Amino acid sequence: MLGSLLSDDLPRSRLLAAALVAIVAALALAPFLFPGAAAINTAAKICIFIVLVASYDLLIGYTGIVSFAHTMFFGIGAYGVGLGLYSFGATWPVLFVGLLVALVAGIALALLIGLMSLRVRAIFFAMITLAVASAFMILATQFSEFTGGEDGRSFKVPELLRPATKFLDAPVLGVDINGRLAAYYLVFASAAALFLLALRIVNSPFGRVLQAIRENDMRAEALGYRVVYFRTVATLIAAAMAVAAGALSALWLRYTGPDTTLSFAIMLDILLMVVIGGMGTMYGAVIGASLFILAQNYLQRLMGLAAEALAGVPVLPHLVHPDRWLLWLGVLFVLSVYYFPSGIVGRLRGRK
Amino acid sequence: MSVPVLETRDLTIRFGGHVAVDAVSCAFRAGTLTAIVGPNGAGKTTYFNLISGQLAASAGAVLLDGEDITRLGAAGRATRGIGRAFQITNLFPNLTVIENVRLAVQARADNSRHLWSRWSRHVEWIARAERALEEVNLIDQRETIAAALPHGDKRKLEVAIMMALEPHVFMFDEPTAGMSVDEVPVILDLIHKLKAHGDKTILLVEHKMDVVRSLADRIIVLHNGQLVADGEPAAVIASPIVQEAYLGQAPGRKPEAAHG
Numbered sequence: 001m002l003g004s005l006l007s008d009d010l011p012r013s014r015l016l017a018a019a020l021v022a023i024v025a026a027l028a029l030a031p032f033l034f035p036g037a038a039a040i041n042t043a044a045k046i047c048i049f050i051v052l053v054a055s056y057d058l059l060i061g062y063t064g065i066v067s068f069a070h071t072m073f074f075g076i077g078a079y080g081v082g083l084g085l086y087s088f089g090a091t092w093p094v095l096f097v098g099l100l101v102a103l104v105a106g107i108a109l110a111l112l113i114g115l116m117s118l119r120v121r122a123i124f125f126a127m128i129t130l131a132v133a134s135a136f137m138i139l140a141t142q143f144s145e146f147t148g149g150e151d152g153r154s155f156k157v158p159e160l161l162r163p164a165t166k167f168l169d170a171p172v173l174g175v176d177i178n179g180r181l182a183a184y185y186l187v188f189a190s191a192a193a194l195f196l197l198a199l200r201i202v203n204s205p206f207g208r209v210l211q212a213i214r215e216n217d218m219r220a221e222a223l224g225y226r227v228v229y230f231r232t233v234a235t236l237i238a239a240a241m242a243v244a245a246g247a248l249s250a251l252w253l254r255y256t257g258p259d260t261t262l263s264f265a266i267m268l269d270i271l272l273m274v275v276i277g278g279m280g281t282m283y284g285a286v287i288g289a290s291l292f293i294l295a296q297n298y299l300q301r302l303m304g305l306a307a308e309a310l311a312g313v314p315v316l317p318h319l320v321h322p323d324r325w326l327l328w329l330g331v332l333f334v335l336s337v338y339y340f341p342s343g344i345v346g347r348l349r350g351r352k
Numbered sequence: 353m354s355v356p357v358l359e360t361r362d363l364t365i366r367f368g369g370h371v372a373v374d375a376v377s378c379a380f381r382a383g384t385l386t387a388i389v390g391p392n393g394a395g396k397t398t399y400f401n402l403i404s405g406q407l408a409a410s411a412g413a414v415l416l417d418g419e420d421i422t423r424l425g426a427a428g429r430a431t432r433g434i435g436r437a438f439q440i441t442n443l444f445p446n447l448t449v450i451e452n453v454r455l456a457v458q459a460r461a462d463n464s465r466h467l468w469s470r471w472s473r474h475v476e477w478i479a480r481a482e483r484a485l486e487e488v489n490l491i492d493q494r495e496t497i498a499a500a501l502p503h504g505d506k507r508k509l510e511v512a513i514m515m516a517l518e519p520h521v522f523m524f525d526e527p528t529a530g531m532s533v534d535e536v537p538v539i540l541d542l543i544h545k546l547k548a549h550g551d552k553t554i555l556l557v558e559h560k561m562d563v564v565r566s567l568a569d570r571i572i573v574l575h576n577g578q579l580v581a582d583g584e585p586a587a588v589i590a591s592p593i594v595q596e597a598y599l600g601q602a603p604g605r606k607p608e609a610a611h612g
Contacts, residue, residue, distance in 0.1 A: 008472040205458055205466045205474065212455045215444035222404065222442070223459040223517065224430035230465075 005196060007203035011283060013348040020283060023290050027188060031181055032173050042297050044184055044252045046290050047191035048245050053273045054198045054285035055241035060271075061279035062202050063234045064214030066122055068267055069113065069129035072136045073239040075262040076106045077246020079140065079147065082256030086155035095158060099247045103240055110239035114232040137262045152257020161186065161251065187248050194244055199282045201237060210234055211280070269296075276336050278343020287344050295332065300325040355418040357382050357553040358434075358521050363402055363412035372398045374577035375412065380521070385547055385554040387568035387585070389561075389594075395577040396557045397439055400525055403555075404436040405429040416521070430459070435519025439526045439557070441506045445499035449490060449509055452498050453481035456516035484516040489538050504535040511539060522546060524556045528563065536563075543567055561589070 003010070011017040026033060030043035052074055059065045080102025081095060088094045109132075117128045140147050147153065159165055165179030175181065201207050209230050212220040217227045250256045260266075269292065277288025306320040320328075340347040356379035363376045373395045380386055388396050401407040403414055405426035413422045421429055430436075444452050457477045458464045471477075485491040488508040493501060498509060511527055524543065528536045540563065546552050547567070558564050564571065564585065571588040573581035581588050588594055 004470075008470050200470070201467055203470055203472070204468060205461075205464050205471050207467075208451075208455065208458065208471045209464065211447065212444050215446055216442065218406070218426075219438075219442045219444060220455075221426045222406070222430055222436055222438075223456050223513070224427050225459055225464070226425070226427045 007200040009203045016348040031175050044187050046293050047187050048249050049289040050286050051191050051194045051245040053289045054195055055238045056270050057274050057285050059238045063210040066126040067129040069133040070242055071267045072133040073106045073242035074246040077102045077243035078250040078256040078261040081247040082250040086153045090156035090158050092158050102243050106239045106243040107236050110235050114235045118231045141258050154255045187252050278345035281345040284343050284345040359415040361413045364410050366410045372577050376579045380553050382553050383550050384569045386570045387564045388557045388572050390574035394574040396574050404434050433520035435514040435517040436523045437510045437514040441510050443498045449496050450494045453484050453512050453516045456513045457481050484512045488512045504531045507531050521553045526557055
C-alpha cells in the first residue's frame with residue numbers, strides 16, 4: 001500500500017522518513033494545530049510550493065534541463081483561474097474551464113519552446129526560457145485592462161470556498177468549520193495528489209530514462225531513446241504541474257498578480273528550494289519548500305525575539321535585528337550548500 | 353548471394369577540408385567477425401560513428417538489411433539493431449552498474465515510455481540486466497556507482513550495456529583498451545561465444561594483432577580514411593600495403609606506442 005502510494009521510492013533514511021511524516025502531519029492538521037490566518041497562509045503556501053518545486057525538480061534535477069520559465073507556467077495557471085473567476089463569475093464551471101484553458105495554453109507554450117529549442121545546447125534553452133518568461137511578464141503587466149496590470153486582480157472564489165460559508169454552527173477544537181477551511185483542504189489534497197503523481201512519474205520507466213538523459217544524453221540516444229521526445233514530454237509534464245500549482249495559488253489567495261506568480265524573485269526561490277532540499281529527489285521538494293518558506297516567514301520574527309533578548313549587549317542586537325533577516329537567510333543558504341552539496345535529502349540518504 | 357546485414361556505400365564524412373572517412377564501401381554478412389585495423393587517425397572510430405549514427409555522413413549511404421538508414425539518428429539505428437560499445441567509456445556515471453545495464457534492456461521493451469507503471473516492478477528487465485552482468489563477470493559490482501568502478505570494470509560495463517541491447521550488429525571499439533592482462537580474456541571469451549552463435553554480425557576495431565588473429569574471419573584496413581585492404585586475415589596481414597601502412601612501421605611494437 002505504502003509502496004504503491006510512494007511508487008516504491010521510500011525515503012530510505014529514518015531521519016528523512018521522520019521529517020516527512022512530521023511535515024505531512026503538520027500540514028494535514030495545520031488549521032487545528034496552528035490557529036491564526038498567518039499560520040494557515042504559510043501552510044497553504046508550503047503545499048503549493050511543494051508542487052511547484054517538485055515539478056521544477058522533474059526538469060532540473062531529474063532531466064538536467066535548466067528552465068527559467070517555470071514561474072511563467074505558475075502564472076498561467078493563476079491567471080487562467082483568476083481572470084476566469086473575475087470576469088465570468090465565481091462558479092465551479094468557470095473555475096474548471098479556466099483551469100482547462102490554462103492547462104492547454106501552458107502545455108502548448110511548453111511544446112512550442114521545447115520543439116524550438118530542446119535540440120540546442122542547454123545554455124541556449126535556458127536563455128530562450130528566460131526571454132519567453134520575460135516577454136510573458138511584460139505582457140501580463142501591460143495588458144492591464146484585461147489582467148489588472150501591476151496591481152493584479154482580486155476575485156471571488158466559488159461559494160463553497162468562501163470564509164463566510166459556514167458548515168457547522170459551532171467551532172470544532174476552536175476552529176471555525178467554514179469555506180476557508182474547505183479551501184485549505186482542497187489545496188492540501190490537490191497538492192498531495194500532484195506530488196504523488198510526480199513521484200510516480202519519476203519512478204516510471206519514463207522517469208528512469210530522464211535520469212539517463214541527465215547523466216549522458218548521447219549514450220541514452222545510442223541505446224535507442226529519442227532524447228528530444230523525452231525532454232519535450234518532461235517539459236510538458238512539468239509545465240502542466242506548474243499550471244495546476246498556479247491555479248491552487250489563485251484559489252487560495254483569491255488574488256493573482258505579477259508579484260505573486262510571475263516574478264523572477266519566485267523563480268529564484270524555487271531554485272533555492274530545489275537546491276536546499278536536494279536535486280533529483282522528489283522528497284527534496286517537500287523538505288526544501290517547507291524549510292525555505294518557514295525561514296522566509298518566521299526568521300524575521302525569531303530574530304526580533306533574539307534582538308529583544310540581547311538588548312543591552314553591544315553590537316549583537318544590531319546583528320540579529322529583524323531588518324537583517326535576508327542576510328541571515330543568505331548565510332543559511334551558503335552554509336547548506338557548503339555542507340550539503342547534494343541537498344538535505346541527498347545527505348540524509350547518503351548516510352544510510 | 354543474400355543481402356548483407358550491414359553495408360556502407362561510398363560512405364564519406366568531411367570536417368572542413370579534411371576527409372576523415374573517404375568513400376568507404378563495404379558489406380558485412382551475418383556470422384562474420386570483421387576486424388577493422390589501421391593506424392591511429394585512420395578513421396576507424398569515425399567510420400563506426402557513421403554506421404551507428406553519432407555522426408551524419410557528408411555523402412554515401414548506410415544500409416541495414418538492404419534498407420537505407422542513412423537519415424536515421426543514433427536512436428533509430430539502435431532500435432533497428434545496431435549495438436555499439438564505445439572506445440572512450442560512455443556510461444551513466446552517477447547511476448549504479450545494474451541501472452546502467454537495465455536502461456539498455458528497457459530500451460528494447462515496448463513499454464519503455466510508460467509513465468505510470470513502476471520501473472521496479474519490471475523484474476524481467478532487472479533479470480536480463482543481471483544476466484548481462486554475469487556474462488562480463490561484473491555481477492559482484494551490481495550496486496556500485498558506475499563512476500566509482502576501476503577502468504577495467506568500466507570497459508566490461510560498456511560491453512555489458514551493448515550485450516543487453518541484444519543487437520543484430522555488434523560494434524566493439526577497442527573493447528580491451530586499457531584493461532589489465534588478466535581482465536582481457538573475459539571480453540575475448542564473450543566475443544568468442546557471440547561468434548559461436550553463428551548468426552551475429554560483429555565489427556571489431558582492435559589494435560592488438562594477436563586478438564585480431566584469434567578472432568577475425570576477415571580484416572579490413574583503413575588508412576587516411578580510405579579502405580586499402582580487405583580479405584582473409586592471413587592474406588591481409590601479409591599484404592605489402594598493410595605492412596607499409598600499418599604493421600610494417602615497427603614490427604613487434606604496438607601502434608599506440610608508435611603514435612604515442
